Amino acid sequence: MKNYSDSPSSTEELTIESGRSERHYWRDLWRYRELFYFLAWRDLLIRYKQTVVGVTWSLIRPFLTMIVLTVVFGRLGKMSSGGVPYPVMVFCGMLPWMFFSTALSESGNSLVNNSSLISKVYFPRIIVPASSVITSFADFLISAAFLALLMIWYHFPPSMNILFLPLFTLLGFGASLGTGIWIAALMVKYRDFRFIVPFVVQFGLYISPVGFLSTVVPDRWLLIYSLNPMVGVIDGFRWSLLGGQNAIYWPGLAISVLSTLLLLITGIKYFRRTEKMFADII
Amino acid sequence: MSDIAIGIENLSKRYLIGAQETRGDGLRHAIEAAMRNPIRWLREMKREGAKSHEEFWALKDVSFEIKQGDVIGIIGRNGAGKSTLLKIISRITEPTSGRIRIKGRVASLLEVGTGFHPELTGRENIFLNGAILGMSRAEIKNKFDEIVAFAEIEKFLDTPVKRYSSGMYVRLAFAVAAHLEPEVLIVDEVLAVGDAEFQKKCLGKMQDVSKGQGRTVLFVSHNMNAVESLCQRIVHLGNGKVIAVSSDLRGTIGAYLSSSAVSHSVEWINPGDVLLNPWFQPVRFYLGDEQGNPEKMQVRNDHPVYVWIEGEVEREDIALTVGYALYDGVGTLLYWSVQTDAPENMWPRLTPGRNVLKSQVPSRVLNEGKYRLELIIALYFREWISSPGSNAPVIELSIQGGLSDSPYWTEKRPGLLAPVCGWTLGKN
Numbered sequence: 001m002k003n004y005s006d007s008p009s010s011t012e013e014l015t016i017e018s019g020r021s022e023r024h025y026w027r028d029l030w031r032y033r034e035l036f037y038f039l040a041w042r043d044l045l046i047r048y049k050q051t052v053v054g055v056t057w058s059l060i061r062p063f064l065t066m067i068v069l070t071v072v073f074g075r076l077g078k079m080s081s082g083g084v085p086y087p088v089m090v091f092c093g094m095l096p097w098m099f100f101s102t103a104l105s106e107s108g109n110s111l112v113n114n115s116s117l118i119s120k121v122y123f124p125r126i127i128v129p130a131s132s133v134i135t136s137f138a139d140f141l142i143s144a145a146f147l148a149l150l151m152i153w154y155h156f157p158p159s160m161n162i163l164f165l166p167l168f169t170l171l172g173f174g175a176s177l178g179t180g181i182w183i184a185a186l187m188v189k190y191r192d193f194r195f196i197v198p199f200v201v202q203f204g205l206y207i208s209p210v211g212f213l214s215t216v217v218p219d220r221w222l223l224i225y226s227l228n229p230m231v232g233v234i235d236g237f238r239w240s241l242l243g244g245q246n247a248i249y250w251p252g253l254a255i256s257v258l259s260t261l262l263l264l265i266t267g268i269k270y271f272r273r274t275e276k277m278f279a280d281i282i
Numbered sequence: 283m284s285d286i287a288i289g290i291e292n293l294s295k296r297y298l299i300g301a302q303e304t305r306g307d308g309l310r311h312a313i314e315a316a317m318r319n320p321i322r323w324l325r326e327m328k329r330e331g332a333k334s335h336e337e338f339w340a341l342k343d344v345s346f347e348i349k350q351g352d353v354i355g356i357i358g359r360n361g362a363g364k365s366t367l368l369k370i371i372s373r374i375t376e377p378t379s380g381r382i383r384i385k386g387r388v389a390s391l392l393e394v395g396t397g398f399h400p401e402l403t404g405r406e407n408i409f410l411n412g413a414i415l416g417m418s419r420a421e422i423k424n425k426f427d428e429i430v431a432f433a434e435i436e437k438f439l440d441t442p443v444k445r446y447s448s449g450m451y452v453r454l455a456f457a458v459a460a461h462l463e464p465e466v467l468i469v470d471e472v473l474a475v476g477d478a479e480f481q482k483k484c485l486g487k488m489q490d491v492s493k494g495q496g497r498t499v500l501f502v503s504h505n506m507n508a509v510e511s512l513c514q515r516i517v518h519l520g521n522g523k524v525i526a527v528s529s530d531l532r533g534t535i536g537a538y539l540s541s542s543a544v545s546h547s548v549e550w551i552n553p554g555d556v557l558l559n560p561w562f563q564p565v566r567f568y569l570g571d572e573q574g575n576p577e578k579m580q581v582r583n584d585h586p587v588y589v590w591i592e593g594e595v596e597r598e599d600i601a602l603t604v605g606y607a608l609y610d611g612v613g614t615l616l617y618w619s620v621q622t623d624a625p626e627n628m629w630p631r632l633t634p635g636r637n638v639l640k641s642q643v644p645s646r647v648l649n650e651g652k653y654r655l656e657l658i659i660a661l662y663f664r665e666w667i668s669s670p671g672s673n674a675p676v677i678e679l680s681i682q683g684g685l686s687d688s689p690y691w692t693e694k695r696p697g698l699l700a701p702v703c704g705w706t707l708g709k710n
Contacts (some may be wrong), residue, residue, distance in 0.1 A: 014388075017381040029414075036548065038413040042399060049401045049442070059610075120396045121414055122388075123372040249523060276376040279369065 003004035025272065029124045043106075044138055058139045059146050062098055066091050069211045084242050085154045091147050092241050093234045096172045100144060100179075100230055101201045103136035107180030108197045111188050114282045118209040125275050126268070129184040133176050140169075151241075159243025168236035169259055175229035178263030185271045188278050209234050216247060222252060229263065232256025286385070287466055287498040288348040288371065295341040295366050295522075321359070340366040342522045343380070350385070350465075353492045353499040355513035355531075357506075357538050362504045362519040368392060368470050371500070386465025386498075389415055393454035400444035404435055404454060407443050411458045425461045432487075434456035453480055460487045460512035467491060468500045482489065485512060506535050506612055536611045549576050550657070550675040557659070557675075559667050560596040562604055562632070567591050567657045567675055574640070582684030583646050583700070589655065591639045595632050601662040602632065604639055607670035610698060611652040618670070620658055643679070646686065649700035651669075653679045 014024070051057065067091045107129035111118060114128050142197045151158065187193045205211075217225050223232060232253040239248045341363045348354050356364050369375045370384060372390035397414040398407050408429055430436055433454040435446075443451065469488065485508055492499045492512075503509050509516065509531070517533045518526040521701040528534050548569035569577045570590045581587050589606055605620030621630055621639055626630055630639060655677050656670035668674045685691055686702050694700075 014384045015381055016370065016377065016384065018377050018379055020381075034419055035413050038410055042402070042410055045406065046401050116393075117397055117414065119374065120393045121390065123414070123416070128392060279375045 025124060029126070032123045032127060036131050036134060037126050038079055039127065040134040040138070043132070043135045051192070062091065062094055062143045062146065065094055065098070069094070074210070076174075085156060087244065088147075088150055088154055088156055089238070090148055090211060092238045093208075095140065095143050095147055096168070096233045096237050097205065097208055097210045097230060099136055099140040099172055100176050100233070101204070102131045102139060103176035104179055105197055106136055106185065106200060107132035107176070108183035108187055108193060111184045111278065112191070112282065114153050118282050119279045125278060126181065126271055128205045129180045130177060131137075133180055136171065138177065149242075156242075158241050159239075161243050163240070165240040167235070168233055168240060169182040171236065171257060172230070172233040174264055175233060175256075175260045177266045178229075178260060178265075181267035182263065183272050185267075185274050188282055189274070191215065204228070204230065209238075213238075214252070222249060223255065226252035226255040229256045229260040232260075285350045285432060286347050286383070287350040287352070288385075288476075288500070288527055289383040290347070290371075291345050291381050291383075293341055293344040293367070293370065293382060294339060294378050295363075295370060296378040297338045297340055299336050299338050306573050326330065339522050341370075341377075342628075344519070344524050345380075346517060346524060346527045348498060348500070350498055351496045352515060353488070353501065353513045354501065355501045355509035355516045356519060357509060357516060357535065358519035358525075361521075363521055363522040366522075367390070367519070368468050368500070368502060372468060384466065387416070387463075387465045388468065389459070389462040389464035390468040390469065391415075391456070391459040392468070398443055398455065400458060403442055404430075404439045404444070404446070407454070407546070408458055410460075411455065414460055415459060416464075417462060420522070427594075428455075429457045429461050432460065432483075440520065449477060449480065455664050456480075456484055456487075457669070460484070460491070463495075463709070464497065465500045466500065470502045471504065483530070483678065488512060491646070506539070507614070510535060510612070532612060536652070539611065539613065548579055552675075557668050557673070559659075561599050561602050561661065561667065562637075562659050563594040563596070563658060564659060564668065564675070565594060565636075566593045567606075567655075567677060569643075569677060569679055570640075571656070574638075577679075580680040580682050583681050584684035586645055587643045587679065589641045589643060591657065593637055593659075595634050595637055598632065599661060601664055603658065603660050603662050604632075605641070605658045606655045607658055607674070608643075608648075609654040609656070611654075615670075615672055616648075616698065618654075618658060622662070646684075646702045647699055648681055649697055650681050650683070650685065650694040653681070655679060 047057075053060075066087055070087050110128045110132040111125065117128070118125065119155075183193055183197060207225070208228060209217075214225075214231065214235050226249070233256065235248050236253065297582070315610050326354050344363070344367065356367065358364050366375075368390065369392070370386070372392065374390075374392075378528065381544075395411070397411050399410065399704060402410065407567065408426065409422055412425075412429075413419070417425075428688070433456075435450055435454055438450065443454075446454070453566050467488070473559070488499055488501065489512060501509065501512060513531065515527065515529045516531055517524060518534050518538050526534050550566070552563075552565050555610060568590050569587055571577060572586060574587060574588075574590055577587055591604055591606075592603070603620040603622045605618060605623075607618045608616045610616055619641060634640075656666045656674035657676075658670055658674065659668040666672075685694070685700055
């Protein structure tokens with residue numbers, strides 16, 4: 001007899017059989033929802049234990065990257081910034097990109113790093129990469145605060161489109177989660193991905209509109225270029241924060257949204273299919 | 283049927299060994315295989331694992347039932363499949379075939395301190411560990427004080443766990459798990475860590491959980507005393523199969539111990555190079571009759587049996603003690619006996635050269651059953667030469683029959699001992 005309350009009562013029966021774990025999955029996920037928070041909390045706590053500078057480390061990295069990109073692309077490359085102070089333009093693109101790249105690296109490695117948990121305790125495994133994405137999101141929020149300060153410094157008020165910012169954030173979250181889940185599952189069986197991921201992240205930085213604007217991409221490449229889900233996210237961020245000349249290429253955005261959904265859905269499917277074997281091969 | 287907590291039907295788990303080796307370059311392997319023969323690779327992707335790997339059945343057709351409130355001990359040699367069985371019940375890994383029906387929430391303690399992070403404090407780890415084991419934040423908050431009291435770490439709550447002694451660490455880990463309130467609690471050999479006091483505390487808590495709260499407990503251990511004192515039924519696994527499921531605890535444990543122990547005989551002869559020392563070099567250790575002829579394996583309880591110990595003495599030493607330790611079939615130590623137990627003027631004097639000591643095993647004191655004798659040689663208060671439980675040679679004795687001359691006492695009665703004591707009428 002099933003009952004829908006939060007924790008199982010003594011009359012609830014569970015059957016364990018090969019291939020049968022799917023039925024309880026979403027209910028279990030809800031029951032273990034607090035674990036999302038706890039694992040993210042643990043990762044954040046650990047990061048800042050015994051450090052003096054502590055939280056400010058999450059500010060230093062974007063700050064330095066911003067300086068490097070401004071010098072390389074802005075001064076030396078003389079890329080246009082559409083009438084916006086270059087550092088602000090760069091930071092607007094970097095904010096979602098840093099979120100995506102840290103989320104990807106952390107969630108990709110998350111299962112392997114937590115191998116002792118995976119082999120000793122039961123909980124829906126998808127919580128592990130998901131909580132890594134949440135940890136990166138915490139960093140994202142700190143950097144967003146920094147961006148706000150930056151915009152104040154340059155006396156550059158955000159456009160009205162800022163109302164749409166949460167939607168683009170959600171899109172970024174989805175892209176990070178989808179790719180992260182894929183890599184996490186693949187990493188368990190094929191440790192090669194440990195080397196592939198940093199390369200993809202490096203490469204991705206150059207093909208995403210972080211140091212440049214999407215307007216510089218020639219028309220014939222636009223559609224393929226938009227397959228990169230972060231294109232939609234970053235352009236969307238710029239549009240909502242900076243407005244003005246940062247128009248969105250709407251078909252490109254649609255493609256980015258679709259590729260994000262595709263990543264998420266296929267990622268979750270693949271993860272659940274291979275999840276049963278994690279404890280055996282990790 | 284309705285009070286079955288866990289029902290296991292034909293459970294089997296197969297591992298593919300050899301598959302692990304290619305894990306590292308798995309991707310390269312996979313790509314190479316795909317390039318070479320794309321169709322075969324696609325077909326193989328659907329099946330789990332290529333046929334070239336060897337199969338290992340960790341569990342094969344395991345079936346048994348556990349009623350609510352039972353405490354079940356699972357024993358078996360290393361590699362028998364005990365941990366695999368627990369992992370499947372805990373949903374950490376999936377069975378290859380067969381099924382398990384479980385009623386109620388399951389909490390597993392397969393390892394002490396799962397999820398503990400050394401950098402976090404005791405307080406933080408309690409929350410983390412509790413959440414990982416399935417408790418909600420509210421639940422942990424409620425039980426927090428109890429957990430801290432059980433673990434006895436009040437003063438160290440805010441110190442990072444990496445500074446804890448191993449005893450504190452283990453107490454804390456068990457304390458959190460002990461306060462879960464599952465219907466079914468699964469404990470895997472965690473009592474192997476920790477000192478005697480801790481083990482007593484854990485056993486006490488588990489007893490509390492089962493008798494006091496009516497929860498079902500599944501307990502894997504190599505500590506036969508713990509299994510005997512806690513469990514009502516034992517499952518003996520061997521090579522992935524169920525060898526026995528029974529409530530005859532001593533019998534099942536005895537069968538397990540004798541099946542796993544190296545079989546000994548009534549006689550031990552030094553192969554020539556063990557226990558070399560100048561004070562008493564043992565040559566022969568055996569059970570014999572009064573004249574020194576080796577006994578048969580099985581003797582009657584009223585038949586006088588002597589322990590014979592032959593050895594070479596090179597150097598005399600007043601501290602030399604020689605004798606034996608007697609263990610019953612379950613491994614309980616019954617007694618030690620050495621040649622210096624008598625008053626000093628009655629000690630047998632050992633001289634340089636070949637010495638032979640003999641001592642009668644008390645007749646009609648031990649009960650029917652199998653016994654193990656381990657040789658003791660030591661220098662009193664100075665050092666061990668042959669230490670029981672570690673390097674001592676072992677011989678076996680089996681007592682059957684001859685318990686008493688009474689018509690009312692002809693078969694084995696309960697108890698470790700079966701002395702025939704004298705009874706007379708006392709004064710009124």
